[in-house]
Amino acid sequence: MTALMDQPLEEQIAQWREYLRRRQAFHGSDIEELEGHLRDQLTALTESGLAGEEAFLVAVKRMGSLDVLSREFAREHSDRLWKQLVIGPGPAEGSASTGRTEMLVALGLAVAAALAIKVPALFGLQPDRGAEMFYFRNASLFAFPLLAIYFVWKRGSGVKSALWLALPFAAGAVVANIHAFRAPVGDTEVLTVLHLPIALWLVVGFAYLRNRWFADGRRMDFVRFSGELAIYYVLIALGGMVLIGFTAMMFKSIGMNPERLIGGWLVPCGAAGAVLVGSWLVEAKQSVIENMAPVLTRLFTPLFTVLLLAFLGTMAWTGNPIDVKREVLIGFDLLLVLVVGLVLYAASARDPQAPPDFFDSLQLLLVASALVVDGLALAAIAARISEFGFTPNRVAALGENLILLVNLSWTAWLYARFVRRRGSFDALEGWQIGYLPVYAVWAALVVVLFPPVFGYR
Amino acid sequence: MDMGKDLVAASATPLVLAILAEGDSYGYAIIKRVAELSGGHLQWTDGMLYPVLHRLERQGLVAAKWSASESGRRRKYYRITRDGRAQLAAQRQQWQVVDETLRGLWMQACPA
Numbered sequence: 001m002t003a004l005m006d007q008p009l010e011e012q013i014a015q016w017r018e019y020l021r022r023r024q025a026f027h028g029s030d031i032e033e034l035e036g037h038l039r040d041q042l043t044a045l046t047e048s049g050l051a052g053e054e055a056f057l058v059a060v061k062r063m064g065s066l067d068v069l070s071r072e073f074a075r076e077h078s079d080r081l082w083k084q085l086v087i088g089p090g091p092a093e094g095s096a097s098t099g100r101t102e103m104l105v106a107l108g109l110a111v112a113a114a115l116a117i118k119v120p121a122l123f124g125l126q127p128d129r130g131a132e133m134f135y136f137r138n139a140s141l142f143a144f145p146l147l148a149i150y151f152v153w154k155r156g157s158g159v160k161s162a163l164w165l166a167l168p169f170a171a172g173a174v175v176a177n178i179h180a181f182r183a184p185v186g187d188t189e190v191l192t193v194l195h196l197p198i199a200l201w202l203v204v205g206f207a208y209l210r211n212r213w214f215a216d217g218r219r220m221d222f223v224r225f226s227g228e229l230a231i232y233y234v235l236i237a238l239g240g241m242v243l244i245g246f247t248a249m250m251f252k253s254i255g256m257n258p259e260r261l262i263g264g265w266l267v268p269c270g271a272a273g274a275v276l277v278g279s280w281l282v283e284a285k286q287s288v289i290e291n292m293a294p295v296l297t298r299l300f301t302p303l304f305t306v307l308l309l310a311f312l313g314t315m316a317w318t319g320n321p322i323d324v325k326r327e328v329l330i331g332f333d334l335l336l337v338l339v340v341g342l343v344l345y346a347a348s349a350r351d352p353q354a355p356p357d358f359f360d361s362l363q364l365l366l367v368a369s370a371l372v373v374d375g376l377a378l379a380a381i382a383a384r385i386s387e388f389g390f391t392p393n394r395v396a397a398l399g400e401n402l403i404l405l406v407n408l409s410w411t412a413w414l415y416a417r418f419v420r421r422r423g424s425f426d427a428l429e430g431w432q433i434g435y436l437p438v439y440a441v442w443a444a445l446v447v448v449l450f451p452p453v454f455g456y457r
Numbered sequence: 458m459d460m461g462k463d464l465v466a467a468s469a470t471p472l473v474l475a476i477l478a479e480g481d482s483y484g485y486a487i488i489k490r491v492a493e494l495s496g497g498h499l500q501w502t503d504g505m506l507y508p509v510l511h512r513l514e515r516q517g518l519v520a521a522k523w524s525a526s527e528s529g530r531r532r533k534y535y536r537i538t539r540d541g542r543a544q545l546a547a548q549r550q551q552w553q554v555v556d557e558t559l560r561g562l563w564m565q566a567c568p569a
Contacts, residue, residue: 029523029533030507030511032531032533033484033507033532033533034504034507036483036484036485036526036530036531036532036533037484037485037488037503037504037507039528039530040485041485041503043528044489062502062503063502063503063504064502064503064504064505068502068504068505069502069504069505069508072504072505072508073507073508073511075508076508076511076512076515077511
């Protein structure tokens with residue numbers, strides 16, 4: 001640093017450096033090289049009599065427009081944009097070394113998750129010797145706490161908040177294991193398996209948002225993160241299946257039976273580790289390429305709208321009622337989940353300030369037709385509910401249907417207002433985001449209350 | 458005089474290689490040298506030099522090394538390689554052909 005550099009000038013240089021850093025095309029060493037150039041130029045200009053401010057303006061002007069410059073860099077280093085998926089620094093983190101540290105932390109936690117899932121085996125709980133349900137009940141407890149640790153580390157949240165986060169996980173572990181579920185596999189046990197991850201995902205959300213769930217406006221980021229993670233997880237799982245296929249084929253060809261290796265190690269360890277690896281990839285490639293979830297949403301919203309309308313049309317034409325079988329209620333629950341997901345991810349990618357367009361009307365049509373379809377299904381079920389009696393599965397499914405129905409009804413109302421320009425998109429987004437904890441609370445209720453209430457059936 | 462963009466781009470490689478053939482150098486000094494030699498007529502946008510240097514580095518025509526500058530900051534110094542010298546010789550011949558052709562034409566048109 002030369003003596004010529006005064007304080008305001010240093011600040012301006014720092015600001016300029018920050019602008020460069022936000023461009024994906026520049027790496028740490030490029031920025032250093034360009035900054036060195038800028039400083040040489042500034043020294044020369046100041047020596048020739050220009051004052052600090054003027055010298056800075058001239059030097060930056062001579063450097064050329066950042067847009068053009070980053071385009072040139074991107075052209076020369078087109079590989080970088082892809083490498084950034086894995087080792088690149090995020091816009092805020094800065095140098096490549098933090099990217100590497102993060103990689104090491106994430107991979108270390110992934111290995112820890114993979115090992116954690118093998119710990120119960122040390123105490124004689126083998127998945128292939130009658131303890132499968134133990135693993136299913138506790139599935140989320142192997143990877144999610146480590147994922148929370150990853151976010152506590154990444155956001156620098158501190159030990160105190162980490163301890164607060166540990167409480168719900170500990171509670172989840174207790175609840176999942178104290179109930180004396182009836183052998184072999186009771187309905188309430190399956191419900192626990194399905195609902196505990198939903199409840200605990202909210203805790204991961206707290207860690208993701210630095211424990212500022214209520215104060216922070218960044219909850220939509222967590223929604224985005226969840227969707228991207230789901231997509232990455234599916235991709236990693238597909239790759240994992242290829243790996244397992246080859247493992248089986250190759251070891252069988254030399255007369256070995258790899259089933260224990262695959263069932264005992266590859267699948268459980270891979271499934272646990274992939275949660276961490278997937279999360280890290282989502283975090284690392286943030287803002288580098290367009291998110292996938294909104295793209296899929298755009299693709300499938302029209303298709304599902306057509307499906308629902310065709311279904312309603314066919315029902316009206318033929319007069320066939322919905323045949324209420326065992327799975328129907330759950331099937332329509334899933335349909336509502338899907339519609340809520342489409343609305344949520346469309347909202348996550350939307351500019352809240354933009355005026356309503358054709359796609360918004362399409363979304364409104366989707367929500368409205370889903371409501372009608374679900375209303376028909378519920379009516380059919382209600383007509384025969386007396387024959388059913390109350391089982392834990394039906395109560396859980398009905399409760400979920402109700403929760404989603406409330407969400408979608410109000411969504412439809414807000415969407416209609418927005419499309420007619422009577423309300424803002426903010427209100428809709430706020431409603432969706434504010435509703436997120438309801439799912440987790442309901443899931444927690446199912447996990448905690450249902451087994452004792454229904455006598456562990 | 459405003460040089461055409463294509464001409465500036467085309468002349469960048471031989472200019473950088475020729476300057477590095479004089480001795481190892483770094484970005485800012487190369488730009489200064491170009492301005493000095495051309496009497497200020499050849500003005501590059503400063504930043505544009507760096508993608509060129511990085512391309513030459515990737516092609517193996519120059520080699521780069523970080524070392525301390527006199528001000529104490531790290532600075533990236535560039536050195537021409539053997540391939541770079543060969544490339545420079547080839548470019549030199551090509552530019553000479555262009556130069557001679559144009560010179561012949563223009564001598565005929567307006568004999569000075």
